[in-house]
Amino acid sequence: MPTETQQAVNWALQYEYTDEFGFVHKASEENHLLVDKVREYFNENNVEYSTFSYDDLVPYLETN
């Protein structure tokens, strides 16, 4: 994983949104949301990365 992964995870964990039914979705609770936001961080910061999954992010979650 890129060296920026920890920053990306920390940033992604802050993300949440409310859907049209009023349900709150948090990246800290939904694996696919977390991965999508980490990927968004990589893209916006021009970080090079290869295919990864939630399992690859687990070690970075343990530091939070």
Next chain:
Amino acid sequence: MSTIKQTMKTAIGADPNNAKAIVDEANNGLKAVPVELVTKAADDSTFTQVGASNPLQVAGNVSLTGRNVEEVMLFNAIAFTDTTYKTSGTKDISKYREFSLLFTNSHDQTINLTFQIGSTSINSMSTSIWNGTIFASKSIAIPPGGAGRFYFKMDDLGITRMPQKILFVLTPAAAPTTGSITGVLMGVPN
């Protein structure tokens, strides 16, 4: 069948604290409403516990329905960056009598799903199903759908009898630049 009395001659008994709640509490703190199966005398005089000396008599056919569903994670939010396939690994599903699949694909590209029955190999080859005329491989295209869910049954894969083991393969149709895909198998135990 006996009738239910709408009026009672005596009040429901209270516990030593004079609490008249029907809910009971176990030593571990769990609270529940205990149920005791009884039969009522035809003359409404007594209840008798169902047991060896008072077996429950049921006329007609009896069927017990209800089932548990277990979820098996196949793909835990994989963010594809190229068209290289990923497998779920071989899953032992012998404990299930049927299964269905649920996918979420937030990629910006379609992801193709194939499978191998009874295989431990990890390549992208799919199992071909005899359709009465030819062997045809089954591939299901999971479209890019944001937060949309894609659900299908084992029949949709052409599987009509439960295999002992199965392996799923995901292959992007083109390299995705955003999103991820999650896949869960929902099995109904035997």
